[in-house]
Amino acid sequence: MPEWLNILIRSAGAFALTLFLVRLMGKRQTSRLTFFDLVTVIVIGVTAAAFSLNLVKNPAGGLIALAVWTLFPALIYVLAIKYKAVRDIVQGRETVLINHGKVLEDKLMEARMTPEDLLSQLRKKNVFNFADVEFAVLEPTGEVSVLLRKEKQPVTAKTLNMDVGRESAPQTVILDGIIMDEPLAAMGLNRKWLHTELEKAGVAPENVFIAQVDSTGQIYLDLFDDAIQVPRPKTKDLVLATLKKCQADCELYALGTQRPEAGEVYGRCAGTLSEVIDEIGPLLKS
Amino acid sequence: MTVAAQVKQTLAGLKGAQAALEAFASIEENPEAKFVLSRNADRLKQVIGDLHRRVGVLEYEEPQYKGF
Incomplete structure (x- = not known):
């Protein structure tokens, strides 16, 4: 051979x-x-x-x-x-390198890391000042995980005390021009509904590359023909705007009327409407 | 525009918003969001009822502007 x-x-x-x-x-x-x-x-x-x-x-x-x-x-x-x-x-254990904002030199020695290594790893995590770090761990894979001090952490809706809408994941209903029946059915919708929505947007079904439906049934489209501008769904914004307008109207009527009983009715309506807007606003903001 | 006509316009807007909220609530899958949506749709229904009665009074006072 x-x-x-x-x-x-x-x-x-x-x-x-x-x-x-x-x-x-x-x-x-x-x-x-x-x-x-x-x-x-x-x-x-x-x-x-x-x-x-x-x-x-x-x-x-x-x-x-x-x-x-x-x-x-x-x-x-x-x-x-x-x-x-x-x-x-086998997998090694993680080593705490910085605890309570203090660099642990003996642990650094144990991990065979120079201070330069530590700083460079921190920089990779976008931390240029080691004083911003509350806690840092050397993972067994050699990467450093960093927990920033509370005031240096990025703001979230929770730290800002904001109420945000609870949104479930959107379902993809058209992919590459093909209608996906399963996700549609999972949302309790059908092809007929999809065709109606596409007609509302003024788009032919065969021209759609990707279509996603969010939890409230708003449809987001991307077309094969990129020259066509697809209108973004505005129903949510419109509903919110209408509610705000109606609330302002009611307050106006309450001020304008000369009958106390009518004023009371309008005032109550305006109050309820503003409560509704407060509660539902986060859900309707897209 | 008379007051009655203005209130009717507001009423129509509210009815539209209420219907949209109900539509959202029927599709929404998150139970918490669904609950919030349907509860507020019900509250809007109350407001619509109040305004409806008010329109009735206004039409009684100014019968010449009756009807939408």
């Missing part, structure tokens, strides 16, 4: 085998490799390469090495899921 044919057969075999064995190891994200994962992957790679290039004298030896280096990690991962002690050894 010529040398090149030998290498071809070995390479093909090694390729198929590694593909299969790596699948056995399970789905672990390559972006989150621990040190142990890295070593395993390198050994498997080198063994497979040596095997396929005929650097190993004994083919069986190469196969055994490959099998051991894939099956052992697979086994250890299974054990790691079951026992915390194994997990700590």
